[in-house]
Amino acid sequence: MARPPSPRQLPPALLLLLLPLLLRAGYYLPTEGRLMNSCLQARRKCQANPTCNATYHYLSSCASSRSIPSPAEEPSVPKDCMEAAQQLRNSSLMSCTCHRRMKNQATCLDIYWTVHPARSLGDYELDVSPYEDTVTRKPWKMNLSKLRMLKPDWDRCLKFAILCTFNEKCDRLRKAYGEACSGSRCQRHNCQGQLRAFFEKAPEPQAQGLLFCPCAPTDQGCGQRRRNTIAPSCVLPSEATNCLELRQLCLSQPLCRSRLADFQTHCHPMDVLGTCATEHSRCLQAYMGLIGTAMTPNFVSNVSASIALSCTCRGSGNLQEECEQLEESFSRNPCLAEAIAAKMRFHSQLFSQDQGGADSAFSVMEHQNKNPALRPQPWVPSLFSCTLMLVLRPSLW
Template sequence: YQLAGQLFNLSLLVSLLEVIVAGRDCLVAGDSCSSDETCSPRLRTLRQCVAGNGNMKLGPGARSQCASAVSALLSSPLNGCQCKRGMKKEKNCLSIYWTDVFLAGLNLVESYPYETVHRDYDYVRWPPSQLVSAFTFINLATLTYSTSDVNRCLDAAKACNVDDLCQKLRTEYVSVCIKPTAKSGLCNRSKCNKALRKFFDRVPADYTHELLFCPCTDTACAERRRQTIVPSCSYESPEKPNCLTQMRICKADYVCRSRLAQFQYDCAPSETSSTGCMQDNYGACLLAYTGLIGKCYNNPNYVDNSTSSVAPWCTCTNSGSQKDECDDFLGYFADNICLRNCKKMFFGYYTPRLRPKKVEKQEYLNEIKCRLKGWNIMCIMEH
């Protein structure tokens, strides 16, 4: 019996170490639990509890069975596991994560679905003390940029075009998003967003950020930036849907729900922080924002070509008694000091990968050509 107990403890330790080495991956934790004769039935019970509150599938004793499963699994490798953005079987991983969150009774402030991603941006890796010092010298409210000799959004497009992966996946999503279907003559929104997801998940952030957050001082540049995610296909409709309806649809989808939760965590505003962000992590906030594009049903984007304000394609009109909740959701985009400061700091830090010494005459002609075509997306891609 003593030997059996030691072997059991050793097996449990190996399983736990596997999860730790894997970065507490929920898929690994789930597989480990499923192969354990003690953990597996409790996980099945838990999933039944999550699916229907336990009442229908577990019978009269559902409440106590659910409580027992929760208590047992809180000490398992499942507790505290996370997923990686864009990973294979991401949806399966997230289904395990949300089961775990349901068990622990955690809220979004305490828990978030994705592992922290570190990128090679100096401004991302600044510790809070250096960020405060930076803010001492940079007035973000009045920060301006000299773009008289360069169109940074055009430079961002050029930088993408000289990178094989960026150019390939950008061309791919644009061609999908502008292609009309034979039946309706309209684009295929589902395929368009799938291609957008692929682009933003696989292309390095130093390219995608430059395309989305390049600073503009004129409407021509701003319209090029707004057209980056092909709004006419990816989200625009004759009438804006209600934001609360879109939120309910999003929360029913594991991936959309997770991307929104990550955005709300990484871009949480703070009135007491010198950076305006509760997490003091600009890079994580920008990554979380781009993670929403193509994943959620109301892609956030620039509201027009005259400002740098962003918002999802929805409205709070006719929200009734939930108007305040709806306004809070919209405000997380349109009136979020953290997100606003993230974009401004990126504008100030931004150094294009491909910046010509002078803007040649042909580039001016190309810009004029695109304006005359009403900023046709293919024109933007070609130039």
């Protein structure tokens, strides 16, 4: 029986010409293929080389046998395991990355931490994240007529909640975590999973709108809605644990460990002047990636935009200073605070009562998109960067 002909692949030149149209139509290349060097791809290449494959398997046995040290212990990796990792220094495994929205993310992260045994124990550098975020987002289409439908006396957090219902995906994911995190029926593990799903899969403008909606200092109802976006009564522990113990729990979980490394990579000041490592948008993505993990941060109250972990440094003993540094990486982080403040300012402009406010918001978005220093570099060729502009259009999604 004759085999059916295999589908022909488009020539690269034709694919590049069609790429802007495919992006506008909502088509995307497979998520793994959008990464410069996915750990899944690197692992397959390693398997084809007997020496690399044998070394990787040895490192896997190292990973299965090591344990996360207690806060008072110094992290250490057996010498033979470190030597095995060094043998892979010229392979693509050492520079491989993952993405928060990719399929098989857990497998990808397992590969990453296997070949970086020292980082697995928390001994990672601040400029190293397992995530590569060069994936292009869809343009943000905002329906101005829908904005005008919102009542002027509604607070901005309520307005963003209503806007989420206009988007089928945002509404569905929000209802899913609302149900999983509600009252006495809440099971923390399920609640955390649904929260992660929302912030990974919901359209980013809607998710950020719910989390970073600006409230007047006296509007406690607005602040409560904002703070309850991540269901603090369920997803966070009922009693504040020690921050170092919380970090130890996080380091024992590859996903949480990855999100913490990503946050420390993109939301830390590089010098005493407070110069931030990366742009605001990347810091906010890293911050949102922690929601639904053991290190879930949240607003401290209904009347403040300050952020903190749900932990304390009481009882830290001679590790008090280290504990306070961890705590202050959230509560006194100038990069995170300015990123959140900038997003809230943008949301305030978006909801100005007149058309001028919307025009001003458009200008802010356009400026952020044109300035390469203010956004991650897209994976598509710069020839097509005009297709990636953030656009306000009069049509609904």
